[in-house]
Amino acid sequence: MQFHRRDFPQGFQFGVATSSYQIEGHAFGGAGQTHWDSFAATPGNVVRGEDGARACDHYHRWAEDLDLVAGLGADVYRFSTSWARVLPEGTGQPNPEGLDFYDRLVDGMLARGIKPAATLYHWELPQALADKGGWRNADMPDWFAEMTEVVMARIGDRVWSAAPINEPWCVGWLSHFDGAHAPGMRDIRATARAMHHVLVSHGRSIEVMRGLGMSNLGAVCNFEWAEPASDTPEDIAAATRYDAIYNRFFLGGLFRGDYPAEVLEGLAPHLPQGWQDDFATIRAPIDWLGVNYYTRKLIRHAEGAWPNYAEAPTRLPLTQMGWEIYPEGLRDILIRNARDYSGDLPIYVTENGMANPDRADRPDAERIAYLATHLDAVTAAIAAGAPVAGYFVWSLMDNYEWSLGYEKRFGLVHVDFDSLARTPKASYHALARWWRD
Numbered sequence: 001m002q003f004h005r006r007d008f009p010q011g012f013q014f015g016v017a018t019s020s021y022q023i024e025g026h027a028f029g030g031a032g033q034t035h036w037d038s039f040a041a042t043p044g045n046v047v048r049g050e051d052g053a054r055a056c057d058h059y060h061r062w063a064e065d066l067d068l069v070a071g072l073g074a075d076v077y078r079f080s081t082s083w084a085r086v087l088p089e090g091t092g093q094p095n096p097e098g099l100d101f102y103d104r105l106v107d108g109m110l111a112r113g114i115k116p117a118a119t120l121y122h123w124e125l126p127q128a129l130a131d132k133g134g135w136r137n138a139d140m141p142d143w144f145a146e147m148t149e150v151v152m153a154r155i156g157d158r159v160w161s162a163a164p165i166n167e168p169w170c171v172g173w174l175s176h177f178d179g180a181h182a183p184g185m186r187d188i189r190a191t192a193r194a195m196h197h198v199l200v201s202h203g204r205s206i207e208v209m210r211g212l213g214m215s216n217l218g219a220v221c222n223f224e225w226a227e228p229a230s231d232t233p234e235d236i237a238a239a240t241r242y243d244a245i246y247n248r249f250f251l252g253g254l255f256r257g258d259y260p261a262e263v264l265e266g267l268a269p270h271l272p273q274g275w276q277d278d279f280a281t282i283r284a285p286i287d288w289l290g291v292n293y294y295t296r297k298l299i300r301h302a303e304g305a306w307p308n309y310a311e312a313p314t315r316l317p318l319t320q321m322g323w324e325i326y327p328e329g330l331r332d333i334l335i336r337n338a339r340d341y342s343g344d345l346p347i348y349v350t351e352n353g354m355a356n357p358d359r360a361d362r363p364d365a366e367r368i369a370y371l372a373t374h375l376d377a378v379t380a381a382i383a384a385g386a387p388v389a390g391y392f393v394w395s396l397m398d399n400y401e402w403s404l405g406y407e408k409r410f411g412l413v414h415v416d417f418d419s420l421a422r423t424p425k426a427s428y429h430a431l432a433r434w435w436r437d
């Protein structure tokens with residue numbers, strides 16, 4: 001399957017995405033400790049106990065990495081800023097080296113003709129704030145507003161777009177209910193508070209950025225197409241609950257000023273007092289919606305406590321993550337999000353890609369096929385009327401895949417984690433051809 005820029009609407013933006021903790025090397029440049037450092041240092045949380053201390057050493061190799069972005073012909077580079085790098089204690093005294101780093105990085109993109117798309121928070125919460133309860137603490141929106149001000153007062157005049165938080169579902173549910181990400185909690189009350197505070201923090205951050213005169217501000221959520229494993233009423237109800245928690249809770253807050261009934265069934269008793277009054281903040285107008293999409297889940301009923309669902313065996317080929325390859329889900333999520341929530345707002349596919357057990361000396365044909373079928377799904381969504389304005393691949397290069405360490409390779413560029421040598425994969429060269437004309 002071949003693609004060309006001309007197959008997409010005029011002005012459609014192609015790009016690649018990364019995040020700070022996953023590539024920078026957190027040990028460098030005076031960054032403060034984060035909850036991912038302590039999570040990774042706790043036996044059993046992360047494969048081989050790996051952490052982001054060195055990662056891809058992007059902190060020192062950023063110029064070479066931006067050359068790789070430019071060599072792809074990407075229009076946009078979606079990166080994130082590390083809270084603990086700019087504010088090692090979470091609030092208070094900024095770290096000048098951290099701010100200088102993002103300043104250089106943004107100028108480096110502009111010098112190469114690449115549009116900087118900033119995300120303010122991609123999961124590395126400063127440990128000092130985690131010690132105060134992190135996302136459970138009702139002061140999070142104030143702390144987040146302060147961090148937004150510090151970062152954007154420095155780079156906000158030059159970024160093309162900005163979003164406060166990457167994937168609220170991961171911050172709230174995966175990290176506080178499933179316990180799979182830092183801080184590794186499994187507590188329904190913590191989950192309810194984190195899921196709500198993440199949205200209030202988003203709204204406060206948007207207000208701060210508007211106050212600084214910034215535009216092109218958005219929200220980036222992740223989505224999984226969810227289907228019942230069978231047509232029994234129990235399985236259908238379970239899939240609906242999964243869909244509500246994963247796909248509709250955050251959009252409900254952002255676009256409708258309410259939360260789905262299926263989620264309130266479980267979380268309402270645990271939400272902070274007066275949560276309904278926060279929707280005015282949460283609904284601060286945004287300019288675009290970011291959609292991160294990787295897979296579909298088949299869901300079945302499970303006995304026991306709410307939310308009474310479990311994943312059922314998949315039916316299609318899997319990626320290295322064990323995630324089913326299901327491009328139709330991207331098409332359908334784009335169409336549904338526009339129809340039911342974001343309307344005419346531009347939608348960017350802010351992440352899409354696959355992990356594969358790549359080697360530097362073997363073409364990653366699997367990734368080329370994955371990207372081609374998902375780009376095809378984007379064109380199908382556009383043909384059906386969804387206002388999709390861009391598509392960014394996760395990820396520029398192999399990196400730290402959180403609790404799965406360094407072995408899950410998502411990159412268009414292979415990274416040798418001993419020598420840190422970068423080698424563009426076959427998928428990198430394919431995209432460079434597709435994006436050229």
Ligand code: IFM
Pocket residue numbers: 019022167292351394400401410
């Ligand atoms: O690596 C992550 C990224 O940090 C957020 N979105 C999903 C990616 C793949 O799991």
